Amino acid sequence: MKKTFYFLTIIFASMSIVACGSASKEKSKKSEAKAENSEWITMFDGTSLDGWRGYGRTDVPGAWSIEDGALKISGSGQGEAGNKDGGDIIFDRKFKNFELTFEWKVSKGGNSGVFYLSQEKEGQPIWKSSPEYQILDNVNHLDARLGKNGNRMSASLYDLIPAVPQNSNPFGEWNTGGIIVYKGTVIHMQNGENVLEYHLWTDDWKNMVDNSKFKGWEDFINAGGENQEGYIGFQDHGDDVWFRNIKIKVLD
Numbered sequence: 001m002k003k004t005f006y007f008l009t010i011i012f013a014s015m016s017i018v019a020c021g022s023a024s025k026e027k028s029k030k031s032e033a034k035a036e037n038s039e040w041i042t043m044f045d046g047t048s049l050d051g052w053r054g055y056g057r058t059d060v061p062g063a064w065s066i067e068d069g070a071l072k073i074s075g076s077g078q079g080e081a082g083n084k085d086g087g088d089i090i091f092d093r094k095f096k097n098f099e100l101t102f103e104w105k106v107s108k109g110g111n112s113g114v115f116y117l118s119q120e121k122e123g124q125p126i127w128k129s130s131p132e133y134q135i136l137d138n139v140n141h142l143d144a145r146l147g148k149n150g151n152r153m154s155a156s157l158y159d160l161i162p163a164v165p166q167n168s169n170p171f172g173e174w175n176t177g178g179i180i181v182y183k184g185t186v187i188h189m190q191n192g193e194n195v196l197e198y199h200l201w202t203d204d205w206k207n208m209v210d211n212s213k214f215k216g217w218e219d220f221i222n223a224g225g226e227n228q229e230g231y232i233g234f235q236d237h238g239d240d241v242w243f244r245n246i247k248i249k250v251l252d
Contacts, residue, residue: 039249039250040247040248040249041247041248041249041250042246042247043091043232043246043247043248044071044243044244044245044246046066046069046070046244047066047069048066049064049066049071051091051092051093052064052089052090052091052092053089053090053092054087054088054089054090055087055088055089055090055118055120055125055126055231055233056087056120056122057087060089061085061086061087061089061236062084062085062086063076063084063085063086063087063236064086064089064236067242069244070242070243070244071234071242071243071244071246072240072241072242072243073086073112073234073235073236073239073240073241074240075107075110075237075238075239075240075241076238077238077239086236086238087236088115088125088126088233088234088235088236089233089234089236090115090118090120090126090231090232090233090234091231091232091233092231093231094227094229094230094231095116095181095229095230095231095232095248095250096181096224096227096228096229096250096252097181097182097183097250097251097252098179098180098181098182098248098249098250098251099178099179099180099248099249099251100114100116100178100179100180100232100246100247100248101176101177101178101189101245101246101247101248102114102176102177102178102243102244102245102246102247103174103175103176103177103243103244103245104135104174104175104177104241104242104243104244105169105171105172105173105174105175105241105242106135106136106137106171106172106239106240106241106242107137107171107172107239107240107241108137108140108171108172109137109140109141109171109239110135110136110137110141110171110239110240110241111135111136111137111141111143111237111238111239111241112135112136112234112235112236112237112239112241113127113132113133113134113135113158113234113235113237114132114133114135114177114179114232114233114234114235115127115130115131115132115133115231115232115233115234115235116130116131116133116179116181116230116231116232116233117129117130117131117181117200117223117224117225117228117229117230117231118130118230118231118232118233119219119224119225119230119231120231121219124219126233126235127235128217128219128220129217129219129220129223129225129230130220130223130230130233131157131158131160131186131200131220131223132157132158132235133155133156133157133158133177133179133188134152134153134154134155134156134157134158134163135154135177135235135241136152136153136154136168137170137171138153138154138166138168139170139171140171147159148162149162150162150163150164150166153166153168154166154168154175154190155168155177155188155189155190155195155196156188156195156196157186157188157196157198159212159213159214160198160208160209160212160214161196161198161208162196163188163190163195163196164195164196165193165195166195167190167191167193167195168190168191169191174244175190175191176189176190176191176192177189177190178190180251181200182251184199184200184201184202184228185197185198185199185200186198186199186200200223200224200228201222201223201228205221206221209221232248
């Protein structure tokens with residue numbers, strides 16, 4: 001009897017060790033997955049405007065709202081920031097090297113933009129210091145026919161470098177967008193493809209700016225300022241535009 005009891009004790013002990021080992025491995029896997037997911041910062045979760053504020057102000061302009069899990073700017077139909085309580089918004093934290101991903105869609109003829117490395121200076125609009133990822137209905141907005149070689153079409157570096165290929169979806173349909181900034185190298189992405197690349201703070205960058213409408217804009221030429229970092233912003237251009245699934249990964 002004693003031998004039988006001793007034998008059973010050994011079996012149960014072995015089973016407990018195996019079970020604990022499996023649980024420990026499962027816990028480790030969950031911790032690793034959580035760590036991997038935590039690399040991405042959710043800037044907008046579809047339910048709250050926490051972390052966002054108007055450019056040059058402490059609150060969120062009333063023209064910005066949440067609609068069906070998306071961040072929406074309600075257009076005034078009167079051009080840039082024409083709404084009574086409109087204006088551009090920024091996420092209240094500066095970023096240096098990062099990968100930003102988001103989804104966007106526009107109303108018919110819609111126009112907006114995503115700003116990055118923006119500086120916030122009193123009396124100066126955000127676009128004076130910030131490169132812009134263009135958001136546009138390429139078919140119905142006049143901007144698509146202006147500029148040079150399509151450099152005002154969606155995902156372009158606004159008025160400087162066209163997005164190629166031009167693969168945006170029509171108004172009313174969602175697009176995926178992305179921006180990578182890493183030690184001066186910038187990549188724009190649209191619907192799963194890299195559509196342009198350029199390099200900030202180089203002679204080529206300065207020459208390109210000098211031959212554009214941004215000539216002489218020192219804060220634009222030196223995007224990111226002294227520390228080469230800045231805010232992420234979304235533009236109120238007077239049209240209905242939606243954003244969702246806005247996430248960022250710090251690459252430092």
